[in-house]
Amino acid sequence: MRAFPILGAAFSIPMKINLKIKRFNPETDKKPHWETYTVEVEPTDRVLDALHEIKWNQDGTLALRRSCAHGVCGSDAMRINGRNMLACKVLIQNIAKDGDTVTVEPILGLPVIKDLIVDMEPFFAHYRAVMPYLVNNDPLPENGRERLQSPADRERYDDTTKCILCAACTTSCPSFWARGEYVGPAAIVQAHRFIFDSRDQAAQQRLEILSAQDGVWRCRTVFNCTEACPRGIQVTKAIGEVKEALRTGIIQ
Amino acid sequence: MASTTVTPGRTVRKVQPIPQTRNRLELALWMFMRYSGLALVFLALSHFWMQHVLIGTHEIEFAGTQLRWGITGQPVTVEQLIWRAYYAVMLILAVAHGINGVRQVAYDYFGHRPATYKGLMYVVVAIAAIISLGGILALFMGAAAGGEAALR
Amino acid sequence: MLTPLITTARESLRYRGSGHVLWLLHRVTGLGVVIFLGTHIFGMSMATFNPPLHEAMLAVYKTPLFSLGEIVLAACLIFHAVNGTRIAILELRPALWDKQEVATRWSVIITLILLAPTIAIMAFKSISYYATHGLR
Amino acid sequence: MPQYHQFDALVVGAGGAGLMAALYASKSVNTAVISKLYPTRSHTGTAQGGISAALGNLEEDKWEWHAYDTIKGGDFLCDQDAVDIMCREAIDAVIDLEHMGLPFDRTPDGKISQRRFGGHTNNETKKPVMRACHAADRTGHMILQTLYQNCIKNNVKFFDEFQVIDVLIEDGKCNGVVAVQLATGEIHVFHSKATLIATGGFGKMWKVTSNAHSLTGDLPAAVLRRGLPLEDMEFFQFHPTGVYKLGILLSEAARGEGAVFINDKGERFMERYMPTLKDLAPRDICSRCIYTEIREGRGIGGKDYVYLDFRPEQINKYFEADGNPKRIDAHYLETRLPDIIEFARVYQGIDPIKEPVPIQPTAHYAMGGIPTDNDARVLADETGRIVEGLYAAGEVACVSVHGANRLGTNSLVDLVVFGKRGGIAMAEYCKQASFRPINRDAAAKEGAAQLDRIRNNNGNERPHAIRKEMQAVMDDKVGVYRTGAGLEEAIDKIHELQARYKRIRIDDKGFKWNTDLMEAWELGALLDLAEVTAFAALARTESRGGHYREDYPNRDDVNFLKHSMAWKNGTITLKYKPVRITRIQPQERKY
Numbered sequence A: 001m002r003a004f005p006i007l008g009a010a011f012s013i014p015m016k017i018n019l020k021i022k023r024f025n026p027e028t029d030k031k032p033h034w035e036t037y038t039v040e041v042e043p044t045d046r047v048l049d050a051l052h053e054i055k056w057n058q059d060g061t062l063a064l065r066r067s068c069a070h071g072v073c074g075s076d077a078m079r080i081n082g083r084n085m086l087a088c089k090v091l092i093q094n095i096a097k098d099g100d101t102v103t104v105e106p107i108l109g110l111p112v113i114k115d116l117i118v119d120m121e122p123f124f125a126h127y128r129a130v131m132p133y134l135v136n137n138d139p140l141p142e143n144g145r146e147r148l149q150s151p152a153d154r155e156r157y158d159d160t161t162k163c164i165l166c167a168a169c170t171t172s173c174p175s176f177w178a179r180g181e182y183v184g185p186a187a188i189v190q191a192h193r194f195i196f197d198s199r200d201q202a203a204q205q206r207l208e209i210l211s212a213q214d215g216v217w218r219c220r221t222v223f224n225c226t227e228a229c230p231r232g233i234q235v236t237k238a239i240g241e242v243k244e245a246l247r248t249g250i251i252q
Numbered sequence B: 001m002a003s004t005t006v007t008p009g010r011t012v013r014k015v016q017p018i019p020q021t022r023n024r025l026e027l028a029l030w031m032f033m034r035y036s037g038l039a040l041v042f043l044a045l046s047h048f049w050m051q052h053v054l055i056g057t058h059e060i061e062f063a064g065t066q067l068r069w070g071i072t073g074q075p076v077t078v079e080q081l082i083w084r085a086y087y088a089v090m091l092i093l094a095v096a097h098g099i100n101g102v103r104q105v106a107y108d109y110f111g112h113r114p115a116t117y118k119g120l121m122y123v124v125v126a127i128a129a130i131i132s133l134g135g136i137l138a139l140f141m142g143a144a145a146g147g148e149a150a151l152r
Numbered sequence C: 001m002l003t004p005l006i007t008t009a010r011e012s013l014r015y016r017g018s019g020h021v022l023w024l025l026h027r028v029t030g031l032g033v034v035i036f037l038g039t040h041i042f043g044m045s046m047a048t049f050n051p052p053l054h055e056a057m058l059a060v061y062k063t064p065l066f067s068l069g070e071i072v073l074a075a076c077l078i079f080h081a082v083n084g085t086r087i088a089i090l091e092l093r094p095a096l097w098d099k100q101e102v103a104t105r106w107s108v109i110i111t112l113i114l115l116a117p118t119i120a121i122m123a124f125k126s127i128s129y130y131a132t133h134g135l136r
Numbered sequence D: 001m002p003q004y005h006q007f008d009a010l011v012v013g014a015g016g017a018g019l020m021a022a023l024y025a026s027k028s029v030n031t032a033v034i035s036k037l038y039p040t041r042s043h044t045g046t047a048q049g050g051i052s053a054a055l056g057n058l059e060e061d062k063w064e065w066h067a068y069d070t071i072k073g074g075d076f077l078c079d080q081d082a083v084d085i086m087c088r089e090a091i092d093a094v095i096d097l098e099h100m101g102l103p104f105d106r107t108p109d110g111k112i113s114q115r116r117f118g119g120h121t122n123n124e125t126k127k128p129v130m131r132a133c134h135a136a137d138r139t140g141h142m143i144l145q146t147l148y149q150n151c152i153k154n155n156v157k158f159f160d161e162f163q164v165i166d167v168l169i170e171d172g173k174c175n176g177v178v179a180v181q182l183a184t185g186e187i188h189v190f191h192s193k194a195t196l197i198a199t200g201g202f203g204k205m206w207k208v209t210s211n212a213h214s215l216t217g218d219l220p221a222a223v224l225r226r227g228l229p230l231e232d233m234e235f236f237q238f239h240p241t242g243v244y245k246l247g248i249l250l251s252e253a254a255r256g257e258g259a260v261f262i263n264d265k266g267e268r269f270m271e272r273y274m275p276t277l278k279d280l281a282p283r284d285i286c287s288r289c290i291y292t293e294i295r296e297g298r299g300i301g302g303k304d305y306v307y308l309d310f311r312p313e314q315i316n317k318y319f320e321a322d323g324n325p326k327r328i329d330a331h332y333l334e335t336r337l338p339d340i341i342e343f344a345r346v347y348q349g350i351d352p353i354k355e356p357v358p359i360q361p362t363a364h365y366a367m368g369g370i371p372t373d374n375d376a377r378v379l380a381d382e383t384g385r386i387v388e389g390l391y392a393a394g395e396v397a398c399v400s401v402h403g404a405n406r407l408g409t410n411s412l413v414d415l416v417v418f419g420k421r422g423g424i425a426m427a428e429y430c431k432q433a434s435f436r437p438i439n440r441d442a443a444a445k446e447g448a449a450q451l452d453r454i455r456n457n458n459g460n461e462r463p464h465a466i467r468k469e470m471q472a473v474m475d476d477k478v479g480v481y482r483t484g485a486g487l488e489e490a491i492d493k494i495h496e497l498q499a500r501y502k503r504i505r506i507d508d509k510g511f512k513w514n515t516d517l518m519e520a521w522e523l524g525a526l527l528d529l530a531e532v533t534a535f536a537a538l539a540r541t542e543s544r545g546g547h548y549r550e551d552y553p554n555r556d557d558v559n560f561l562k563h564s565m566a567w568k569n570g571t572i573t574l575k576y577k578p579v580r581i582t583r584i585q586p587q588e589r590k591y
């Protein structure tokens, strides 16, 4: 007799699901259209696996970005069943039962180039706009060693260092859909990471950039961003803290 | 600073207030939305419950309004003055809050068309100004006018 | 010209987020109250400037259609007020965003608690009014 | 129309190594970075554990100890002068990263925090030493982000989502690269004085791997096709604990906390193989034992995996059996192993606190690659002749600092140290060199032809089927265990697949974002590397580090204390070069 049961039906019972994918081929189509594929998957497969199954065995023209396949590179943010997530971080069994249909479409608010691939340039332009780098013009420590920082000061901005620039947050934000000029939650998260770093000296400039009309004040605290963030970053809170710094002039 | 020790705990830093006027306006309006909203919770809800729920719309009569505002032609009482102030504050806050709310929404959807956005806002502000000016006048200068009206 | 409006409106309805629904309602109710407020102030100021018009408007207030609209207005105002309070409090204390989910739930609960008796009383008064006065 | 660009220095690949090189080269010469992914999506971002440097922030440490540990870990195949450079310069490199803004965890007195890691020791007491500098369990992510941030600060020019498909080499000199812009499908010719290759690993030869889908060895294959050799390709590290089927890494920390391997019979099988060290035996040994169980039919349900069991009550039971007084509970595990537990929960839907986790060894790290000298200059042959204008750094390069088996955390050290050296060397070179003329139209045409051949091919083979079969045979025959017969079989299979590859047909005939085309092209690169790997493994009739031959289970210093170099022109040619041994003589590797 076997000492353990073979793990969960999980590993043995394949299931059939339909994937309804929003397709767009810039070389032939004028408008995007929906296409449905039926694939056999294991319940523990990721949505990414199902997309690969289609791409590799049914229709090679399906275009998507992906790399790491375990939720740390930020390539494959897409809208799955109406909500932004990473295709490689959601298991089929968590969103569908045998025979269900799963909808997959590109993230919203950035121009679609092909199928699930959008133009990320506007997103990265916002990122670059908030000075996403440490500024410290003091001379380096004379002993040639590291700048010091207390564990509490380090902890202060820990949450926002996790960002992988996947754009799931920014493209889940109604303010961003309405107006692409809004810097968006991801850029604010990046600014937060430096504003609250005790080693940094450019908080003033960053806050000034963020106080512009299309800066933090465009955030209507919708909270979609926090819900979408695959890294579990408290995005809305970070935005709130930036607003607080702007309001009070105190960074703590 | 190239210091060789570190103070435990969290550093607090200060920044200058943001200088550009336009940016300060966004901040000010943002604050206004929050504080006026909180004030309106009491003003608007109490008003609504009083008039629409406790009294009930069906019982509202012109005479009641005349009495509360003091536009019956009789000398104005302190109580009536307090009612007038209550309505005036509520009116100003609600209109300002509403206008800025509309501005936010309009900026979202028409901001990419500056001319449309501006035109729309002129219209909204103009209508709101006329209506609320009318409202204020009705409250405070209504004594005389109201007196006449009451006689009619 | 209307594309952002149309996409946002369409996708706003299709996107599935929890805070998202509250935002949508907040916006719609806010705009709804703005429109009512405009007509309301106008109507009330007529108490001074044009009492007959004012009385005519009061008469409109006493029609069943308006009574129904009034209940919707109550829902809009109360929801907007409760949810607005949530936003204001959480934003003035960003640390509280941790409690967003709880706050969201409570927004809905408090709205319902306030709304239930309000609607009950209003409906009761309307019905008894129309019962005695008949429908016009 | 092909497009044409000219830069003094080019960097291909925007992982840790590429960005570090770009940062240093761009300080003095006109530099561009070409990457097929957005830089922050490079695989460096997945590294967790830490980056080692003998800072001695928490206890005494010396770079010489670090060097010794590295050489011993590499089963004495490391070039020792290179190791010395790496371990000495690691200290400044880590401090440099801190100055750039990297949010290292801190000690109570504000210094960079360090922790223990497998194989890193105090050479005198033989006890583990705290050497790995870390930023939570996201050290690689933070390195990647910090370097990218600094590149933005310094206005480094980026060509994101441009895939390099050819390296322009003429008369033993490199003049740039040919790339395809993925968004448009256009061919771009990049003309440069110096080019640095930093395209990372190529673990996608195997099915079960911790490597990203993008790690397909495009550039090693391109230089191989241009007549340059690859070094030590037979050495590939297999990490014992990958998530079943997915290969996602579960760090050694789990076993450090008491987790054990279990086979289908519920037996703690490591007891049989390693009675003293048991489940904490070195990586290569654990991987081998797991495969033995699977092959002998004791994989779970007869399948190709075993369990990693870290249910608290089981751990306590084993503690008791081992006479260890320590007892733990669920809460303890949740706080010590949050990431591993999350991976199991997300990807297997299994709560490791309640159920054992299916794992299997996973192809992890390429010790071999493009041969370079200590300044990242690419070597043309076993005598050390350099290819002018061509550099390589990071996992794709073989310096060789990792020898036959890489020590944990040392890859990140390799990236920053040799990335920086490469960047500086390129800048120096560019200042005195001038552009060599190139025939840009011919280069563009050749590049386009490579792709058109695949795009327009009208065979009957699906690329995915070929890839699947390649991965299966690599897993099976060129994995943890290798035998002469198995390797020969693998080589035959790869040859068959290469022939079938010529008859592939793809669905997408377009130009814009044609991932179907690029995946098929990448498959060609993987097949070439698989062939070289299998050949080099067949020729090395000994077992050393990551390379284990069942038919030759012992290390053979007499015949094989040397690096392999492989060329491919039609067939594979192998040559060897000696290992540079300076301070430390080879000895038996035991811990």
Ligand SMILES: Cc1cc2nc3c(=O)[nH]c(=O)nc-3n(C[C@H](O)[C@H](O)[C@H](O)COP(=O)(O)OP(=O)(O)OC[C@H]3O[C@@H](n4cnc5c(N)ncnc54)[C@H](O)[C@@H]3O)c2cc1C
Pocket (backbone or CB within 6 Å): D012, D013, D014, D015, D016, D017, D018, D034, D035, D036, D037, D038, D039, D041, D042, D043, D044, D045, D046, D047, D048, D049, D050, D051, D140, D162, D163, D164, D165, D198, D199, D200, D201, D210, D211, D212, D214, D218, D219, D249, D364, D365, D393, D394, D395, D396, D408, D409, D410, D411, D412, D413, D415
């Ligand atoms: C799961 C995991 C955990 C690890 N943990 C650790 C650890 O704790 N400590 C440690 O020291 N090491 C660790 N490693 C190893 C280490 O992370 C890698 O070896 C290292 O990051 C490789 O960096 P790189 O700069 O060489 O390449 P990568 O970071 O892989 O970057 C490759 C770059 O090349 C580009 N590229 C590839 N092909 C092309 C092409 N054809 N054209 C243009 N661009 C191209 C890509 O876009 C990318 O930018 C780990 C590895 C894995 C897989």
Ligand code: HEM
Pocket (backbone or CB within 6 Å): A219, A220, A221, B033, B034, B036, B037, B038, B039, B040, B041, B044, B045, B094, B095, B097, B098, B099, B100, B101, B102, B104, B105, C026, C027, C029, C030, C031, C033, C034, C037, C077, C080, C081, C082, C083, C084, C085, C087, C088
């Ligand atoms: C009763 C108490 C009220 C509270 C607590 C309140 C609170 C708020 C807050 C905090 C906002 C800002 C939302 C944001 O920026 O995301 C807001 C927006 C708004 N409010 Fe109110 N408000 C109240 C009453 C009113 C009234 C009476 C009106 C109508 C005149 C109104 C109309 C609006 C509008 C139109 C918006 C903009 C909605 C948007 O941007 O989506 N509010 N309210």
Ligand code: SF4
Pocket (backbone or CB within 6 Å): A074, A162, A163, A164, A165, A166, A167, A168, A169, A170, A185, A186, A189, A228, A229, A230, A231, A232, A233, A235
């Ligand atoms: S904050 Fe979260 S959702 Fe937004 S880009 Fe960063 S990781 Fe993605």
Ligand code: F3S
Pocket (backbone or CB within 6 Å): A172, A173, A174, A175, A176, A184, A185, A218, A219, A220, A221, A222, A223, A224, A225, A226, A235, A236, A239
């Ligand atoms: S969704 Fe958008 S409105 Fe603010 S809270 Fe998030 S950025």
Ligand code: FES
Pocket (backbone or CB within 6 Å): A065, A066, A067, A068, A069, A070, A071, A072, A073, A074, A075, A076, A077, A086, A087, A088, A089
């Ligand atoms: S593929 Fe890397 S995050 Fe999904």
